[in-house]
Structures are given as structure tokens and as C-alpha cells.
Amino acid sequence: MRKVILIAWKDLYTALHNTSVVLGFILTPLVLTLVTGFAFGRSGTGELHAVPVLVVNQDEGTLGRALVDAFHTPEMAEVFAVQEARDPESARAAVEAGDAVAAIVIPADFTALLENERGGEEAAVVLYTDPTHPIGASAVEEALSAMLGEMATRRVAVEVLVRQLTARGCARPPESVTLARKAVRHLDAVHPLEVRVEDVSGRKATAFDWRGYMAPSMAVFFLMFTVAAAARTILSEQEQGTLARLLVTPSTPVQVLGGKMLGTFLVGLSQMAILVVADGLLFHIRWGMPVGVMLLVIAVTAAASGWGLLIAALARTSAQVSAGSTVLALIFSIAAGNFFPRWALPAWLRTVSLISPNAWALDGFRALAEGASVLDVGDEALALFVMAAVLLVIAVALFRRRMQEI
Amino acid sequence: MPPIIEVRALTKQYNPPSGTVAVKGISFQVEEGEIFSFLGPNGAGKTTTIAMLSGLLRPTAGDALIAGHSVVREPLAVKRIIGVVPQEVALYDELSARQNLLFWGRMYGLSGKTLRTSVEEMLDLVGLAERAKERVGTFSGGMKRRLNFAAGLLHKPRILFLDEPTVGIDPQSRRRILDLVKELNRRGTTIIYTTHYMEEAEELSHRIAIIDHGELIALGTLAELTRMVGETDTLRLHLAEEFVDASLLDALRAAPTVLQASFSDRQIILEVPDAATALPDVMRIVTEQGVRVRRVDIEEPNLETLFLHLTGRALRD
Numbered sequence: 001m002r003k004v005i006l007i008a009w010k011d012l013y014t015a016l017h018n019t020s021v022v023l024g025f026i027l028t029p030l031v032l033t034l035v036t037g038f039a040f041g042r043s044g045t046g047e048l049h050a051v052p053v054l055v056v057n058q059d060e061g062t063l064g065r066a067l068v069d070a071f072h073t074p075e076m077a078e079v080f081a082v083q084e085a086r087d088p089e090s091a092r093a094a095v096e097a098g099d100a101v102a103a104i105v106i107p108a109d110f111t112a113l114l115e116n117e118r119g120g121e122e123a124a125v126v127l128y129t130d131p132t133h134p135i136g137a138s139a140v141e142e143a144l145s146a147m148l149g150e151m152a153t154r155r156v157a158v159e160v161l162v163r164q165l166t167a168r169g170c171a172r173p174p175e176s177v178t179l180a181r182k183a184v185r186h187l188d189a190v191h192p193l194e195v196r197v198e199d200v201s202g203r204k205a206t207a208f209d210w211r212g213y214m215a216p217s218m219a220v221f222f223l224m225f226t227v228a229a230a231a232r233t234i235l236s237e238q239e240q241g242t243l244a245r246l247l248v249t250p251s252t253p254v255q256v257l258g259g260k261m262l263g264t265f266l267v268g269l270s271q272m273a274i275l276v277v278a279d280g281l282l283f284h285i286r287w288g289m290p291v292g293v294m295l296l297v298i299a300v301t302a303a304a305s306g307w308g309l310l311i312a313a314l315a316r317t318s319a320q321v322s323a324g325s326t327v328l329a330l331i332f333s334i335a336a337g338n339f340f341p342r343w344a345l346p347a348w349l350r351t352v353s354l355i356s357p358n359a360w361a362l363d364g365f366r367a368l369a370e371g372a373s374v375l376d377v378g379d380e381a382l383a384l385f386v387m388a389a390v391l392l393v394i395a396v397a398l399f400r401r402r403m404q405e406i
Numbered sequence: 407m408p409p410i411i412e413v414r415a416l417t418k419q420y421n422p423p424s425g426t427v428a429v430k431g432i433s434f435q436v437e438e439g440e441i442f443s444f445l446g447p448n449g450a451g452k453t454t455t456i457a458m459l460s461g462l463l464r465p466t467a468g469d470a471l472i473a474g475h476s477v478v479r480e481p482l483a484v485k486r487i488i489g490v491v492p493q494e495v496a497l498y499d500e501l502s503a504r505q506n507l508l509f510w511g512r513m514y515g516l517s518g519k520t521l522r523t524s525v526e527e528m529l530d531l532v533g534l535a536e537r538a539k540e541r542v543g544t545f546s547g548g549m550k551r552r553l554n555f556a557a558g559l560l561h562k563p564r565i566l567f568l569d570e571p572t573v574g575i576d577p578q579s580r581r582r583i584l585d586l587v588k589e590l591n592r593r594g595t596t597i598i599y600t601t602h603y604m605e606e607a608e609e610l611s612h613r614i615a616i617i618d619h620g621e622l623i624a625l626g627t628l629a630e631l632t633r634m635v636g637e638t639d640t641l642r643l644h645l646a647e648e649f650v651d652a653s654l655l656d657a658l659r660a661a662p663t664v665l666q667a668s669f670s671d672r673q674i675i676l677e678v679p680d681a682a683t684a685l686p687d688v689m690r691i692v693t694e695q696g697v698r699v700r701r702v703d704i705e706e707p708n709l710e711t712l713f714l715h716l717t718g719r720a721l722r723d
Contacts, residue, residue: 003513006509006512006513010498010501010509013501014498014501017500018500240494240496241492241493241494241495241496242496242497242498244457244462244492244496245490245492245496245510245557246513247461247462248460248462248485248488248490248492249485249510249513249514250482250485250486250513250514250515251485251513252482
């Protein structure tokens with residue numbers, strides 16, 4: 001084990017004394033976090049600019065009004081700037097002209113349909129969106145879907161209550177229907193219709209903090225480059241002859257390979273640790289429960305190291321590692337939402353992105369920032385450790401074969 | 407006393423069964439305290455042989471015993487006994503000279519005072535004590551070569567493998583390394599030295615093995631080897647031209663006073679029974695082909711002559 005630690009320590013020392021590593025992989029993510037915070041935030045406060053949305057409420061019932069009011073809650077006002085429009089045509093024209101990102105048209109019979117007074121018909125809310133603002137449009141769609149889902153749930157609740165009242169002989173239709181509606185309206189009065197923006201994992205979202213989002217995003221994005229650069233040293237040591245020299249010392253190939261792998265992990269871990277601490281100190285970013293953050297940092301570093309080492313094991317030259325890792329890091333970061341929120345991505349891409357450490361890590365870090373405990377991110381950590389184990393086993397097998405060729 | 411190195415039919419084929427056979431079943435023994443040189447052109451199989459003897463490459467067939475330990479079955483035991491100075495400089499440019507030696511010393515199991523003493527001793531030995539704190543990346547090629555050399559000596563190995571340690575360095579650093587080799591040997595280290603420089607093999611070696619195309623074609627002391635050539639002289643014609651026509655070499659070989667002819671580094675090298683008799687014939691043939699001769703050297707039998715005699719090619723072809 002001494003030899004393993006010695007090689008790993010040498011790699012860590014040389015990486016941290018390499019100006020390009022410090023500038024490229026530690027300062028750059030910090031600067032990008034700062035810049036994106038200013039770019040997307042309001043006066044640098046880190047909040048998203050409100051998305052302009054028009055609403056046309058043709059419904060005279062209570063549910064149409066409730067839907068409009070839900071967009072005016074203080075929480076939603078942070079995200080959406082909602083104005084009411086006269087008619088569907090003018091709303092649509094405003095979206096086409098780029099004056100609004102989306103327009104919601106609530107039909108005249110919305111309440112009646114939702115309360116099932118028009119036997120079996122579906123209440124269709126129309127949403128016009130501006131395709132040049134996919135993120136904002138997607139956010140409106142998500143929010144609207146959440147609200148309608150809530151309303152549909154209430155409709156089901158009425159139906160269930162009617163059945164229960166009838167079955168137990170407490171009331172008969174239409175009296176049972178009236179009673180059930182009253183009960184649900186009473187609940188509305190106590191808990192007025194509330195809209196929550198939820199990410200794909202279903203956790204409650206508060207005001208969107210771009211800098212808080214970009215800090216882990218940038219850290220994980222650059223982590224992929226860092227571990228690939230560290231893993232690339234296996235190839236560069238082979239090219240420079242130091243790998244052969246290591247192998248003629250009284251050390252086994254497993255010790256040498258273990259040292260290089262541990263070195264890759266330590267370099268990545270150092271980068272993540274520095275970024276987490278620096279983001280906290282410089283930008284006051286809340287990463288969440290320290291134990292949970294440590295667990296996720298270790299897990300994502302292990303998984304990213306696995307990918308870096310696999311690329312190095314598959315490549316024939318250090319230049320191939322650089323090219324391969326850049327492509328992989330970019331694909332992972334785009335698919336997993338390193339540059340824009342994951343909930344804005346199509347569902348299929350969100351699923352595919354789970355092959356990347358980025359997706360699991362960003363979900364975990366976001367949850368921790370929102371107050372989740374270490375147990376809440378257990379799934380993410382476990383997935384990352386399993387990913388690391390699988391990738392390392394493959395990389396070791398490939399490297400051992402290569403070492404026999406040196 | 408048994409030999410410290412005993413090589414038995416050592417063979418290395420890359421990518422068997424169809425790949426190149428780099429070393430073809432060579433066998434030899436090295437006595438403790440010898441300087442044993444492998445002489446041969448680039449690609450002859452010298453480095454592959456060293457790689458197998460140092461446990462870096464697994465032989466395809468055969469075995470070698472290093473101080474009684476098999477390189478196939480006990481590579482770690484072998485690695486503890488030997489030191490290796492690789493052909494290419496294998497150091498970390500980002501670390502200082504001292505940090506490099508400390509790292510390699512630890513890799514050989516040294517620690518504490520023993521390590522620190524050995525590092526300072528080696529820095530003194532290779533004349534880099536004054537530059538110990540400087541990054542190796544800032545060193546000249548010669549300085550790197552000397553430090554590369556020192557890194558292989560830190561643990562005071564019984565057997566030292568030196569693979570072309572003087573390639574591409576300035577004459578001063580080369581002289582320093584050759585003197586170091588002699589000094590180490592004087593202190594009792596057995597040295598296996600590979601080179602394609604005939605002069606180095608002649609100056610250093612107790613015995614010389616000549617290797618070509620993976621085969622051991624001659625082995626013995628310098629005197630024994632030169633006797634193999636017989637009483638022949640070497641004529642070395644230094645030319646102005648960079649290349650000569652193959653027909654010129656054919657014409658020279660056809661001359662009754664010439665045994666062998668080859669061309670290398672703007673020189674026509676001829677093995678002749680008697681230089682005085684052969685020279686007029688040689689000059690006539692060369693002049694007829696319009697080749698300008700700038701200088702002629704007449705040499706006694708040496709390893710170059712032997713290689714030419716055995717292979718029909720110059721050592722540096």
C-alpha cells in the first residue's frame with residue numbers, strides 16, 4: 001500500500017503544482033460560476049428573470065380564477081411575470097411577436113368540465129409557447145401541468161367522496177355530489193390552490209438561484225476534465241518512459257496501477273473540495289448538509305475517475321485521452337443539465353443522462369442545497385459508487401493487459 | 407562461484423504467433439564484478455533483452471537467473487537486486503532533481519536517513535548538488551541524463567543495467583558517465599551495458615556480446631573478438647558525398663584486395679587483408695565513379711571490423 005500512496009501522492013503534488021491545472025480546473029469554474037450568476041441573475045442576486053406569460057381566462061367559474069390566481073402567488077411571481085390578455089388571438093399574437101414567452105388560454109367551460117358537469121369531456125387548457133425560448137416555455141409548461149394535475153386530483157377526490165357518501169348511505173345523488181363539492185371547496189378555502197414548480201425528482205423548488213445551480217454544475221463539469229487529465233498521465237508516463245521505470249522498481253503492476261488510479265481520484269477530490277469551500281466562502285453558496293456534500297463529492301469523484309480511467313484505458317495515446325474526455329465531458333454536461341436546469345430537458349434525455357455521473361451528482365447536490373439530508377441523497381451516492389465500481393473493473397482489466405505489452 | 411547472471415535460450419516474440427521475434431533464443435553468462443556490454447546496431451534486440459532481464463517484459467520462451475532468481479517466476483526478487491538506467495530519460499520534469507531522487511529512492515524501498523544520505527551522495531556523484539532544488543524540466547539534456555543515471559543507483563544495486571546511457575549527450579557529460587561506470591564497477595557493481603558505440607564497448611567492457619537481428623553473433627573479450635577477424639586492416643574513406651551508388655560498393659567488394667565493404671555516415675568502410683596493397687585499387691575504383699575522397703584512415707582490427715566481418719554491414723547502418 002505504501003507504493004500505491006507514494007505514486008498517488010506524487011501525482012497529486014505534480015497536479016497541484018501545475019499552473020494550467022490550477023488555472024484551468026479550479027479558477028475557471030469559480031469564474032464561470034460568478035459570471036453566470038451575474039448573467040442570468042437579477043443584479044447579481046442569483047435569481048432568474050421572470051418569464052413573461054399571458055393568461056386568457058374565458059371561464060366564469062371558480063377553477064379558472066383559481067388557476068390564474070395560482071400564477072400570482074409570491075412564489076410564482078419570482079419565476080413568472082403574468083399578465084391577463086383580452087382574447088386568445090391577441091395573446092397568441094403577443095407570443096408570436098416575442099412579447100411573451102407563453103400564453104395560457106383557459107376555456108369558457110373549464111370549471112364545468114372539471115367538476116364533471118359535462119359528462120366525460122376533458123377540460124383542455126391551450127398553451128402557446130415561443131420556440132425561441134425553450135427553457136422559459138418549458139418552465140411554464142411544467143408549472144401549468146403541475147397545477148392541472150392538482151386540479152384533476154381534486155376532481156377525483158370529489159368522485160371518491162360521492163361514492164363513499166352514497167355507499168355508506170349518508171347521502172344520495174345529487175345531494176352527495178353537492179356535499180362532496182362543498183367539502184373540497186372547504187379544503188380550497190383552508191388550503192387555496194397552490195402552485196409548486198417541481199423538478200423531475202419531485203422536490204419542491206424555491207426561487208431559482210442560478211449561481212447556486214451553476215456552482216455544482218461547473219464543479220462537476222470541470223471534474224470530468226480534471227480526472228481525465230489525471231488518468232491521461234498513465235499514457236503520458238508510458239510515452240515518457242517513467243511507467244516502465246516504475247515497473248522495474250520492486251513493485252507489482254497492480255501497485256503501480258493502483259497508485260495511478262488513487263492519484264486520479266485524489267486530484268479530482270482535491271479539485272472538488274477546493275471548489276466547494278471556495279464557492280461557499282466567495283459566493284456564499286449553500287451546498288447543504290456537510291456530511292451529505294462530502295458523501296456526494298467522494299461518490300461523484302469516484303464515478304468521474306472511473307470514466308476518466310476507462311477513456312485512458314481505451315486510448316492509445318495521451319492525445320486521444322484529451323480528445324475523448326472532452327467529447328464525453330461535453331456530452332455528459334449537455335445531457336445532464338450542467339448548463340441549464342435538468343427539468344427543462346426532454347424526459348428521454350433525462351433518462352439517458354443517468355449514465356453520466358453529472359446527472360446523479362447534480363440531482364444530489366440540488367437536493368442537499370434545498371435542505372435534504374444525507375439519507376435523502378443515498379440513492380444518488382449509491383448509483384455513483386456502483387458506476388465507479390463497474391467502470392474501474394473494466395479499466396483495470398484493460399490496463400493490466402496493456403501493462404503486459406510495455 | 408556461480409555466474410551472477412545466467413541466461414538460457416531467452417526469446418521474445420511480440421504479438422505471437424505471427425509478430426516480430428526481437429530476441430531469438432540467446433544464452434550467455436555474466437560473472438559477478440564484470441562489465442558486460444551488448445554491442446549492436448539500433449533494433450538489434452539489446453533493449454528487449456535488458457527489458458526481459460529486468461523483469462519488465464515476460465520472455466516468450468527461455469529464462470534467466472539473476473543472482474539465483476528466475477526473471478519469470480520471481481520478478482520482484484530480481485527487481486530488488488538490480489538497478490536500471492533506461493535508454494530514454496525517465497524523470498518527472500515537474501519535480502526538482504532532489505524530489506525526483508527522493509521519489510525513486512522510496513520506490514526502491516529506501517526511507518529516512520538512508521534515503522536522504524543516498525540522495526545527497528548521488529547528487530554529488532553526478533555533479534548536480536548545486537542544482538538540486540531546480541525543476542528537472544529546466545535542465546539540459548546532459549544534466550537530465552546524469553540525473554537519470556543517478557536515479558538507478560540510489561539503492562546501490564548489485565547489478566546495474568545501463569541501456570545506451572550516453573545517447574544524444576554532449577562529450578563532457580558522456581565522459582562523466584563513462585567514468586562513473588568504471589567507478590561503480592571498481593566498487594563491485596556488476597554492469598550490463600548496451601551500446602551501439604564501439605568505442606564505449608572497447609573502453610569499458612571486460613567482455614562483449616555482439617547482437618544483431620535478435621541473435622548473439624559473437625561473445626568474448628576484446629582481444630578474443632578481434633582475433634576472430636584475423637590479421638585484417640580497416641580502410642575508412644571519408645567522403646564529401648552524403649550518399650553513394652550501390653554499384654560502387656559492389657565494385658569495391660569485387661576487388662581482389664577487398665574482403666568487405668559498407669557505407670555509413672559519409673564513410674566507406676573496407677575490410678582488407680593489407681591496407682597498403684588495397685589502397686591503390688580502392689582509390690582507383692572510387693575515383694572512376696567520380697566520388698571525392700576527403701581523407702583516408704587505416705585502422706587495426708576492432709569491433710567495427712568484426713561486425714562488418716560477421717554481418718557484411720557497418721555497426722551504425
